[in-house]
Structures are given as C-alpha cells and as structure tokens.
Amino acid sequence: MPKRILAVDDETDVLLIVKTALQSEGFEVETANSGQEALPLAQENPPDLILLDVMMPGMSGFDVLRELKSHDATSTIPVIMLTGVSEKSKIAQALSSGTDFYIIKPFDFDELIHKINQALDSAL
Numbered sequence: 001m002p003k004r005i006l007a008v009d010d011e012t013d014v015l016l017i018v019k020t021a022l023q024s025e026g027f028e029v030e031t032a033n034s035g036q037e038a039l040p041l042a043q044e045n046p047p048d049l050i051l052l053d054v055m056m057p058g059m060s061g062f063d064v065l066r067e068l069k070s071h072d073a074t075s076t077i078p079v080i081m082l083t084g085v086s087e088k089s090k091i092a093q094a095l096s097s098g099t100d101f102y103i104i105k106p107f108d109f110d111e112l113i114h115k116i117n118q119a120l121d122s123a124l
Contacts, residue, residue: 002027002028003048003120004027004030004045004047005027005028005029005030005050005051006029006030006031006032006050006051007019007022007050007051008031008033008034008037008050008051008053008056008061008064009033009053009082010034010053010056011053014053014105015031015033018031018051018112021112022116027116030047034056034057035056035059035061038050038052038064039064039068042068042074042077043071043073043074046073046074046077048077048078048120049078049080049116049119049120049123050078051079051080052064052065052080052081052082052099053081053082053083054084054090054094055085061081061083061094062093062097065079065094065097065098066097069098076123077123078100078120078123080100080101080115080116080119081094081099082103082105082107083102083104083105084104084105085104100118100119101115101118
C-alpha cells in the first residue's frame with residue numbers, strides 16, 4: 001500500500017513539482033493550497049506524512065503545525081517543513097514545535113526523498 005503524503009504550499013507550481021516527483025517515487029500525494037484547506041483533509045483522512053510550507057497567507061506553517069500537534073488524530077503524523085525561510089530562529093522554532101525535518105527551498109529532490117523515508121521509518 002503506497003504511503004500517503006499531504007503537501008501544503010500556497011505556490012501551485014511548487015505543489016505540482018513535488019506531487020509529480022513524489023508520485024514517480026510511488027507515493028500517493030494529496031495537495032492543499034493553504035493551512036485552512038489542509039487541516040480538515042489531515043483530520044478526516046490522516047496522511048502518513050505532511051510536507052508543509054512556512055510562509056502562507058492566512059495561516060502560517062507554524063499555525064498549521066500547532067493545530068496538527070494539538071489533535072489526537074494528527075499529533076503523531078511526521079511533518080517536514082519545506083520552505084524558503086532560512087533564518088536560524090525559524091528553523092529552531094520549527095524543530096522545537098515538533099517538525100521532523102526542515103528543508104530549505106530550492107531543495108535537492110534526493111534529499112527530500114531521503115528525509116521523507118527517514119521520517120516515515122521513525123514513525124513506525
């Protein structure tokens with residue numbers, strides 16, 4: 001059974017690239033353009049892993065992460081922040097808030113796959 005990944009980013013071109021690349025690796029991928037769209041998707045049908053952008057209108061990735069970690073249905077889902085934000089304080093905030101990995105755009109596809117597999121393995 002393929003692992004399900006929910007990718008959340010307000011940039012549709014990023015979502016398309018990520019979705020296409022992950023599907024070619026055998027993952028099932030669902031996408032959301034905002035935190036407001038992602039939360040109900042994650043709660044109704046929890047994915048195996050969530051890729052989450054930080055800078056999004058309405059709800060930041062940190063807001064989404066906080067919500068995910070506060071609900072039983074989604075609190076144990078591994079989360080990888082995939083973002084253009086590279087400030088050390090934001091990276092530290094993400095890691096202390098419960099994200100598994102923090103990957104800065106532009107990212108290396110092989111690194112992304114490696115981190116996804118690492119996060120999925122450690123979630124077992």
